[in-house]
Amino acid sequence: MPTNNRIDNFFIMQSARSDRWRGALTAAQQWASGHGNRAAVEESMADLSIVEEFYAYPGVRLMGHLREKIAAGDAGVTADLVRRFSDAILTGAYSHQAESGEAGDGGDILQEVLPTVLSGRDARRPYFEVLLVSPQPASRWPTISAEMRRLRRVEDSFIYEPVIVGSFEDAICAAIVNPKILAVIVAEGVPFRSLHDAPALRRILDETLGKLPSDAPALKLAGILKGVRPDLDIYVTTDHEVEKLASDPAAACARRIFYAVEEMLELHLAILEGIQERFETPFFDNLKRYAQRPIGTFHALPIARGKSVFRSEWIRDMGEFYGINLFLAESSATTGGLDSLLEPTGNIKKAQDMAARAFGADHVFFVTNGTSTSNKMVVQALVAPGDIVIVDRNCHKSHHYGLVLGGGQPLYVEAFPLTQYSMYGAVPLQAIKKALLDLRDEGRLDRVRLLDLTNCTFDGHMYNTRRVMEECLAIKPDLIFLWDEAWSGFARWSPFLRPRTGMGAAAAIKGWLIDPASVAAFETQQKELGPKPSREKLMATRLIPDPRQVRLRVYQTNSTHKSMSAIRQGSMVLVNDVDFGSVESQFHEAIFTHASTSPNQQIIASLDVARRQMELEGYGLVMNAISIALKIRAIINSHPIISKYFKVLGANELIPDAFRQSGFVDYLVPGTTWADVVKSMREDEFYLDPTRMTLVCGNAGFDGTQFKGLLASRFNIQVNKTSRNSVLLQSNINNTRSDIAHLVRVLVEVCGEIEERLKSGGEGERKAFAARTKSLMHDVPDLPNFSRFHDAFRGNAGKHTIEGDMRTAFFMAYDAKSCEYIPLNSPEINKRLEKGPDLVSANFVIPYPPGFPIMVPGQVLTQETIDFMRKLDVKEIHGYESSKGLKLIRPDKLEGKFAISKAAG
Ligand SMILES: Cc1ncc(COP(=O)(O)O)c(C=O)c1O
Secondary structure, X not given: OOOOOOOOOHHHHHHHHHHHHHHHHHHHHHHHOOOOOHHHHHHHHHHHHHHHOOOOOOHHHHHHHHHHHHHOOOHHHHHHHHHHHHHHHHHOHHHOOOOOOOOHXXXXXXXXXXXXXXXXXXOOOOEXXXXXXXXXXXXXXXXXXXXXXXXXXXXXXXXEEEEEEOOHHHHHHHHHHOOOEEEEEEEOOOOOOOOOOOHHHHHHHHHHHXXXXXXXXXXXXXXXXXXXXOOOEEEXXXXXXXXXXXXXXXXXXXXXXXXXXXXXXXXXHHHHHHHHHHHOOHHHHHHHHHHHOOOOOOOOOXXXXXXXHHOOOOOHHHHHHHOHHHHHXXXXXXXXXXXXXXXXXXXXXXXXXXXXXXXXXXXEEEEOOXXXXXHHHHHHHHOXXXXXXXXXXXXXXXXXXXXHHHOOEEEEEOOOEEHHHOXXXXXXXXXXXXXXXXXXHOOOHHHEEEEEEEOOOOOOEEEOHHHHHHXXXXXXXXXXXXXXXXXXXXXXXXXXXHHHOHHHHHHHHHHHHOOHHHHHHHHHHHHHHOOOOOHHHHHHOOOOOOOOOOXXXXXXXXXXXXXXXXXXXXXXXXXXXXXXXXXXXXXXHHHHHHOOOOOOHHHHHHHHHHHHHHHHHHHHHHHHHHHHHHHHHHHHHHOOOHHHHOEEXXXXXHOOHHHOOOOOOOOOOOOOOHHHHHHHHHHOOEEEOOOEEEEEOHHHOOOHHHHHHHHHHHHOOOOOOEOOOEEEEEOOOOOOHHHHHHHHHHHHHHHHHHHHHHHHOHHHHHHHHHHHHHHHHOOOOOOOOOOOEOHHHOOOOOOOOOOOOHHHHHHHOOOHHHEEEEOOOOHHHHHHHHHOOOOEEOOOEEEEOOOOOOEOOOEEOOHHHHHHHHHOOOOEEEXXXXXXXXXXXXXXXXXXXXXXXXHHX
């Protein structure tokens, strides 16, 4: 990534800011100690000053004061001021602590201009910043800021500082780079162009908006800001025809519209109210109140209130470890101020509704048993026995088991393989369209209910969710979509990820459906396609659905605990379904089937709190996770020693060229800007979530499991999953730059040990090392595709599609007499593969890694499946007992089944 001083270098700006202040500090201290000079300080300040315009602290006046001190040659005060600013920015302390103002005449001005938020009394009030986009000349800005500060009252629950900019482009840059901005006031009559250089931003804005007038309307800017950061509260002020502005449909993106001059206090109160609405956590707030009440229980859960713990001679340490509040906040009750997760009407309902607002859904359901349960709930709610579900064979086992339980018939579609790394990518749209067109040609589209995909995949592949849904809806306008976003719930809070989420795409499609131009676009394409377009033509065309026919039905599940501040197992189901009313009762049945009747109060509270956090600081946290990932990628791949043995795979290595239509290669390619990233996000079939880093360790002689173990046992580093020759690192909202430092130091140490071993071990050691790395990196087994279901389980299946009745096969295995075991390496297996009868799996066999079912119940095993199993060198294989062999359905039992299934078909 380039690091020059353009204002639109968004990916690195946040971390580069504190680095630049540290650089300025070094220059200032050297000048003060007589070893440096003023020119160096001036140069570092020039670097800083453009970016600083987008932050409230130090702000225009303190920066001006600093510049004066530099100009006056006052090296001592300069060094002191730079140190204060730099420390406060690094620690974030400016929002909580009083500056002492000791630094000579630097101190006086600090006292004068620092906001009251920095004085002791207000130290604990949450702090944020408000962006004012103003047509007023910059000379008036200090006065405007002072007027805004004068509106503060002791009663205010929060406190904010204004940041003022004077152009449309600056406003967008400020909203992107400064995550502390939570509200924006847009005034009419602001010029479009910034005086600064912003080529990447211009490219994207010009492409998106076409030619805008030089003073674009405020509502246009408001709409764009909301598109980039839906978490912003937007206020529009005008000094003419406020009524006309308010009645414009485009005003929907603004929280309030004000007649500029007369309503300053109202505006201030509205801003605070907007924050209060997000700050509120109905369930958690109530649980805290509940914990303070004296309550006697004649109910289950003796641990509640802690009496059985704190009075005990033997388990008191548990109480001491967790603290009293955990026990006071425990209860089996669903009344008396608490609520029932299974049938919420009170504060859980309210918390779920607030989560729906935050996540861009119509409804949200909290789940306390992980996304494993959320997926089963959605599958059961939407799919009846015999319905066909097009599903990624590589998806999490909860989908497969959900289908077994509900009787849905999986039509497995294959993700593209990444054989060298023993993992799969994601399912190409061509495979999905082919499945749908096959079903259409056999007149069986009516049996298809659901498309079920993982987004993003473990390894970071994000679908073009909008395109997938649009093209599928063009073939089947009422198809339902389930996006398993277990890993990427936090994606909602990044403009670089959100459009690729199920809910992000649903919002875009909803907007498209009501745009009158959409019907015209559909009809034009129909004319081009002609009355009976060939399959080839349909496969090759980016299909447009008929907006009048589409029923948009989108579900998303996310493991809130995997990417946000929820306690383990906290998960959510998000619903954006125009026909939800038609499935609501069965949705509740699915909740009753799977949810515990004793859901954990703390998990529910943490879901509520995770939502609050993301609404108030999610944007900055996710940006930080992305920035950390980009740093890790860059350091590992360019470090002279680490890069000899380790490598983080780029987009070009995880996504074949054909799926990167924009020409995007990777984040690390020199000259790549965030505009290229946005283009890739918009156009490519698959896009790599940069926070998911596949670290190849095979070249260092480690298989994934071994390396994961080494990092954990020797270095206290935990990583995500493994493959044969890689481990997956994930940057998250909790990571800091110290974590990067620790990781890099450890990798340097490991590489040093390898080098030492190779040096001292002689030729023998070097040969052994080469053989080990070759085996890990090149002797990799081919990944077997799903073969087919045995005919015994395809009674009502079509000729060209491969769905099957997995549930019948699964339950056959309950009868021991229906099953046989054959050792994996026995000649019997080879004989059966060659001459039959078919080897048919009786159960799921899921090796970890790679973690997807190599066999499912009723599947006919092929040579590829057996070869893969024989080469597999992992210890954990669910569903396979090596002492007994493969569990198969006996051929004679299949014969009987076949007859029944044929009769049924
Ligand atoms: C794609 C996917 N979906 C669902 C799950 C299950 O989520 P949870 O652990 O919240 O039950 C996982 C877990 O790893 C997953 O990877």
